[in-house]
Amino acid sequence: MVPWFLLLGCSLSYGQTRAVTHQLAQGRTETVKAKLGSTVEVRLPLELRQGFHMNSNTPADKTLIPLRVTWKDGLLGATEIVFPKPVMEKYKFSKDLLSVFSGNFEVVTKFKVAPTAPLGPAAINGVVRYQACNDNGCQFPKDLNVAIQVMLTR
């Protein structure tokens, strides 16, 4: 059994030529049932390794790299992405409070299901771009591939 945080990601950021050890993982996700032509709300659970924090989607400083979730176009099109409320934390390396996420949290996305999509199983694929730090230093920005299984019904 390999600890989840040692799993090597396929997507690379700085240092595109070498494997990346992720601090972030997708949590357990149930298959989502979605009716053709409807709007469906999908929860993406994310788990950040203990001892780390990441910039929220709205960091105060423009030089910081925000959390971003990007969904690939497919049978379901993302119409709105809602992030949780960030926590304002003080760290020893900064005079200012930082807007961060840590631990387990969820990003909720609303998808519009194409009315002409074929019935049956489908997948929504996306990328979570994040930049994590601990109390001492920062990891390079990384891209985590995520996927959610969907059952399309009438």
Added chain:
Amino acid sequence: MLRLHTFALAGSLLALAGCSSAPKEEPLEVNIKPLAARQAAPNFSLKDANGATVTPAEYKGKVVLLNFWATWCVPCKAEIPWFQEFDAKFKDRGFAVLGVSLDEEGWGVVKPYIAERKITYRMLIGSEEVSTIYGGIDSLPTTFMIDKEGKIAAIHTGLVSKATYQKEIEDLLDAKTVGSVVPAARLFAELRTN
């Protein structure tokens, strides 16, 4: 008399307790390798903000603080004023700071950052190759203290205290230059060829 001594002792203990509640200084984590354990700093060739090529060889004879950083790294930001101060304070004693940015966007983000913070020490844009030859840098800041011989005397991954850096710089500046004495055999050989 005994009571007087007891009061005096209690007073001393209170005073000591008062001292211990004063702001603590950052711990020193000086970790300079012994001379025999030091390896040569890997060579590289990078451009500075003016387009000039920089190699570690041109810094031989100087103590160099080689700092890998990025504009998005908050702990890196905390160190920059210290490095500015060290660069100014120890420049005349043969010390230099070299900043190597590992920002993907390169000078486009680094130049405005340098200008905004009035960073005066030499800044370079790193590359995957340089990161790899310096051990595969996977977190920032990562700082190498390089001695006058061009050898790596200390490596710090993550933020360490300003006092640690200062102590290491001073120790390396005060160190005798080991390789400055030309071995007698080589000296005689050179004299014969001339």
